[in-house]
Amino acid sequence: AQSVAQPEDQVNVAEGNPLTVKCTYSVSGNPYLFWYVQYPNRGLQFLLKYITGDNLVKGSYGFEAEFNKSQTSFHLKKPSALVSDSALYFCAVRNQAGTALIFGKGTTLSVSS
Amino acid sequence: SAVISQKPSRDICQRGTSLTIQCQVDSQVTMMFWYRQQPGQSLTLIATANQGSEATYESGFVIDKFPISRPNLTFSTLTVSNMSPEDSSIYLCSVVDFGGRGTEAFFGQGTRLTVV
Numbered sequence: 001a002q003s004v005a006q007p008e009d010q011v012n013v014a015e016g017n018p019l020t021v022k023c024t025y026s027v028s029g030n031p032y033l034f035w036y037v038q039y040p041n042r043g044l045q046f047l048l049k050y051i052t053g054d055n056l057v058k059g060s061y062g063f064e065a066e067f068n069k070s071q072t073s074f075h076l077k078k079p080s081a082l083v084s085d086s087a088l089y090f091c092a093v094r095n096q097a098g099t100a101l102i103f104g105k106g107t108t109l110s111v112s113s
Numbered sequence: 114s115a116v117i118s119q120k121p122s123r124d125i126c127q128r129g130t131s132l133t134i135q136c137q138v139d140s141q142v143t144m145m146f147w148y149r150q151q152p153g154q155s156l157t158l159i160a161t162a163n164q165g166s167e168a169t170y171e172s173g174f175v176i177d178k179f180p181i182s183r184p185n186l187t188f189s190t191l192t193v194s195n196m197s198p199e200d201s202s203i204y205l206c207s208v209v210d211f212g213g214r215g216t217e218a219f220f221g222q223g224t225r226l227t228v229v
Contacts, residue, residue, distance in 0.1 A: 044205070045220075095158075100207075101158070103156045103157075
């Protein structure tokens with residue numbers, strides 16, 4: 001069965017520092033991986049995806065993610081954090097039917113000024 | 114990206130009543146889904162809304178409690194029936210347009226439901 005794990009409930013970084021939000025996955029077959037961000041009282045916004053190709057995926061708002069097949073990881077990164085990046089981040093994998101998404105538990109990112 | 118309008122954005126309901134949530138998309142999409150996000154939790158898929166036929170429910174969710182309609186390729190409703198406080202959650206509509214805009218899912222703003 002498909003699943004994703006986000007080992008950290010919360011990540012704290014100072015503004016201007018690099019940030020990493022971790023995600024590992026378990027799938028049968030090729031993984032279709034996604035990152036979403038949720039701001040308070042808002043829906044989910046798509047950040048980036050890995051389907052195939054280059055292991056380094058670039059997305060919205062300066063975020064990127066690195067797909068690592070040997071470590072079954074898909075960590076979200078940003079070279080320089082902004083206070084406005086503070087939000088709840090979800091890693092997700094497409095389900096076995098290839099349609100809907102299975103989400104990790106979410107990681108709260110807090111960027112301090 | 115697809116533009117999704119979800120109504121209502123929030124509601125406070127009495128236990129035992131029902132609430133119907135609407136999801137309208139700005140263009141035809143292949144697939145529509147309904148998710149639940151319980152307080153402080155992740156998103157859980159309730160069902161896939163199938164156009165012109167009965168929805169496909171995930172384990173733990175039943176049609177009598179969460180009836181879903183999808184009369185066309187741009188619109189769906191989710192009803193939360195006979196509500197109890199345990200139904201207090203955010204309910205989100207999601208769409209994927211396979212073969213169209215791409216493979217990523219887009220989400221409505223959500224409906225924040227409080228049952229008292």
